[in-house]
Amino acid sequence: MQFIIVGIGGQGILFASRVLGHVALSKGLHVNGSEVHGMSQRGGSVISHFKIGSYASPLVRAKEADILLAFEQGEGLRNFHFLKKGGTALVNTDRPEAFSDPDLVAFLRAREVRLYPVEGTRLLREKMGGRFLFLNALILGALAASGASGFEAVDLKKAVAELAPARFREENLKAFELGFEALPERS
């Protein structure tokens, strides 16, 4: 299982791979991934590669990713080329009309991508007083609902609870639930 996780520095995308690694290790699986640290973290485009299984290299090759998690819509669209045929894309969206672009629709059809747009930013604004730092837990909730990761929702949720700092545990679990409930029908 190969993941590409993208967003903007500061959105907490590294938390997602930590959670996935935590679950994988508890099941005795090997993990390997690549993160961005340092200057690029300062509000710029960030990409995290994460692989579960016996891989030597930490990097996912284009057209090999099973799952794309996008914390920001633009970053998601920029990295769709990583998706393999039949892959799953979970995108935090603020401009859903972009998904009607005819060329994008043609690409998604040709690649047989399962696309799940999630309005995470709006949900956090409306349901959690605009605490956008919990977007990572929300995305993981949506991933759990999609079933695409092959991990049980209960395992993912438990890992979020275990890895979240104690003082933010409740909020993280709430955001996870919001994401879980938010998943639209398959498109």
Place this chain on the structure above:
Amino acid sequence: MNTRKVLLGNEAIARGLIESGCDVITAYPGTPSSEILPAAAAFADELGTKTVVEWGANEKVALEVALGATFAGKRACAVMKQVGLNVAMDPFMSAAHFQLEGGMIVIVSDDPGCHASQDDQDSRGLALFAKVPCFDPASAEEAKSMVASAFELSEKHKVMVMLRPAVRIDHCRQDVQLGEVRHASAPADFKTRPAGHKVVMPARIMPFLEAHNARFEAIRQEFETGFGQYNFEIPAKRPATLGVIAGGVSFSIVKDLLEALGRDDVAILKIGTPVPLPEKLAEDFLARHERVLVLEETFPVIENQLLDRTRVMGRWNGWVPKQGELVPEVVESVLLKALGEEPPSDPALERLAAARERLGLSVKKPVLCAGCGHRPSYFAIRKALPDSIIASDIGCYSLSIQQQAVDTIVCMGASITVASGLACAWRSEGAAPRRPIFATLGDSTFFHNGMTGLATAVYNRHPFVLAIMDNRITAMTGGQDHPGTGDKPRQNETGVAVGLEEAVRGCGVSYLKVLEPYEVEANLETIREAWAYAKEHQEPAVLVFRHPCVTMLKARPEKRPVTVVAEKCIGCRFCQDRFGCPGLAWDGENRKARIDERFCVDCGVCVSACPHGAIVRIGEVL
């Protein structure tokens, strides 16, 4: 203990250091190496070792401290990024020639693709230059294991050894086997005899050189046969159409790629000890393959050590790109080309490219954080003296180039010395500088390599303003302590904070003022005054812009929420081009600035950024 844990590559290396009983670990932070030292401190705390874990003011300091510890028989390690080795090159060269009492490793992290560096230099090349044996890990697990091997090799041959992880190893996250502390050094002792055995002097160095060359060849012999866990062949399952020699993460990438493509007609020779190259191993592989592709990052270090390159496809004959990272897509295209095959066509990708073009998607460049003190500091300098030349430095504030407030960046500390040179340019005409000259650097960079430049500027009476952007931390690399903070990496251990103002005054500076960067309007006059002083007295004037790094804040600062009054915003983009805060977004449709609630931290500083008074404090809107 027999547990596996998911670790960052740098954490795995740190774990290797503690398990190997390394006694003294020093570093100066630099991406991608920065996490090694803090992780070593954390493991030392967890396992209850007495390991000394310290930041040096710069890489030269760090390496020399580590070297000194080996003189007393202890295991020591200095950690830095690739350009940090340039700073430490002087002691690195000297240390290479000593017969060391204790084991010594220098860990140098390279940055292929320049993710966070000013160049893509290959430290294996400098290992070869200094004749220092080098290990090049292909995974986090291997990096950890190589730490132990490097210490053993170091002690066996009494020689300094380099471990060269590249960024994809430093910043990979992988499950790694944890072990116990397995080594204890002898009690510290400095052997005074034979006299001068730790003295490099012209008259004594010739025998050192002879011994150094002999050791290097002995280690080459050992690499030929003795390190099969790092140097091995994965043969093709049928007669090979191509051989690949690969090291570092390039090996891991090509291995995964061949598996994914289902190729069983390509053989790989993995080289984990590229310096000195086990020549016979490589030549034997070359002899058995008609054509051999060499994949390594970033310089042709293995390739250039091959004595006969007539059948080698590499950088020397253009098969492998001379710059840029060898990411899987690049390796795939190089490999297919070497096999004489075309990549499969993918019309869907063209549709995706068309969609991206229409939707206007581009890579988002890193920016200073919302609420950062650097932004208003640079904004104020440019506003006070628009004609100023601003020589900047290495640190977060280099991102102020997006505010059009950075004119030069060379290397750590060069803001001050370049400002000196600019002043000298006008002095060489017998004139005062015709434009205001500013040097800007951070607190950590000042202690790293700023003080010598400042002392030189005071001594030679160079007129410029030095603005020290003091955020009380080494910020760009993730928040490490330095002499100015006084805090140390290990728990329950505190150092002494070296006063920044005292250091500045100690360099002989007479004009020194400390400013709060958020007070933009109030600072304008002081900035002009400082330049007038420097020019009149023919000496550097120093301003300290002091505001703690927003990523390190323990308590939330006072909230000063603002809004953009749409009727007053004329869409000039001044706030975007000269202030450029992620919290102050641009609404392209309406051609007006707006607050982006996702990123705004309510610092209220951008009120000063609008020349038309369109950004106002909430509560002041009428």
